[in-house]
Amino acid sequence: MTEYLEPLINGILLGGLYGVVGIGLSMVFGIMRQVNLAHGEFMILSCYFSLVALHLLGLHPLLTLVFVPPFMFFIGYLIQISLFNRVMQKGMEPFLMISFGLSIILQNALLLIFTPDARSLKTALAIKSVNVFGYLHIPLIHIVNFTVGILVLLFLHQFMKRTYLGWAITAAAENETTAKLMGINAKKVYACTMGIAAVTAAISGILVGMTFTFYPHSGTQYLIIAFGVVIIGGLGSLPGTFIGGLILGVSQLFGGRILGPGFQLLSGYMILLIVLTVRPQGILGGR
């Protein structure tokens, strides 16, 4: 029994991080009905911004959470205003193509500037662990990731429920024409949504950068994780994304423990296939 407690706890903690990885993708789909294929690159771009700040200012990586996410908000906002808003009424394909192009451009720009070397946001948190019950070793960084993940989700939930922008985002997601009749500028609301998605990508990117190594092309790997999370939890659902993250995290670590480390990814995506078969809209997704 005890041998399964560690992957369970670590899986839950990893799932909290996965939840934040997926939340931006989920928001963009839930609100704009579009899929941002550059979401992973937004994460990795934030990792590199944080890395630069680390080297220039000698800050702790966690402190870069104070200014990298707001900066990413403006990048997301500007990209939506200047690129995506032009094709919003033209179906999913143009948006997919632009976001795919953007992901390639970002990957290659990062490759050009930072070389393909592996990097990480070095912190002592990554090597410390917490001893639970005397026999369980929980990496401290996983606890930090989970805590930040929960805080981000709670903050987003309150933001959507209590602010004019949150209400405007919900309204525009449900009925754009009626939202306009409320005085809402839908294009600005979409830009803010992309900005918020970029903020969550930045936060998850920095956490990922503190936990694992990253390369200019690591974005794709996290985009796939984000897809897994939002498909399991239900596209567009905030709590669903969190639950999706937990399920993916736990199933990956359990699969790794039972079948061997090479089966981590496979077992995670087996669960995804099962959810797709039993409940295609995801656990908390609407039909």
Next chain:
Amino acid sequence: MPMLEVKDLDVFYGQLQALFKINLKVNEGQVVSVLGANGAGKSTLLKTICGIERAQSGIVRFREKRIDELQPNEIVDMGLSLVPEGRQIFSNMSVRENLMIGSYTSRARKRSRENLETALQLFRPLKARIDQKGIDLSGGEQQMLAIGRALMSQPRLLIFDEISLGLSPLVVKELYKAVKEINEDGMTVVLVEQDVRRSLRVASFAYILQEGRVTLKGTPASLTEETVKKAYFGL
């Protein structure tokens, strides 16, 4: 100067012309009815006034400013608000959130608390259901919510699109009572309706549309049943 003026308005959907040289005036404090059967062009006229559809030619003026080139949010900010056909409540949002989103414009936000109180005073059934989702309300309550939401934007002119559609006569009577109260408080009102009798009872001026054209206009007293029938159905 009229508060709202529509001049020689032509609207097309692709090759199909929906409105032909529409002229309409609404003076401050009036209740003006726009009547017509299905497909007469009432909703197209409203969408064009509110900036959702664009006119190919013609002018729409509100409070002496041209609004036919403005975006819907700018028009709402100027004080023109629409209660849309079919209520169009945001079903995933609570009654409170639905009402609050009505005061989205910076002008309305300043008085959102007072306006929320006023809306709940006018439509008391909403007060008890303030935290319920919009989708859980009855049709009548949803219409109250739609009107309350429009009032939250602090409009100077309020347009109702098919206020009585799909509702029981008792509920419709209550809603018309509310419309009258709103007008007596100084609001200019445009009622777009199929219910001719009820609408003419509260209106001070009426326009009748048929196949995209104004076929009759005048004060309710000047419109006989015969002329209305002829203009409405083309009989």
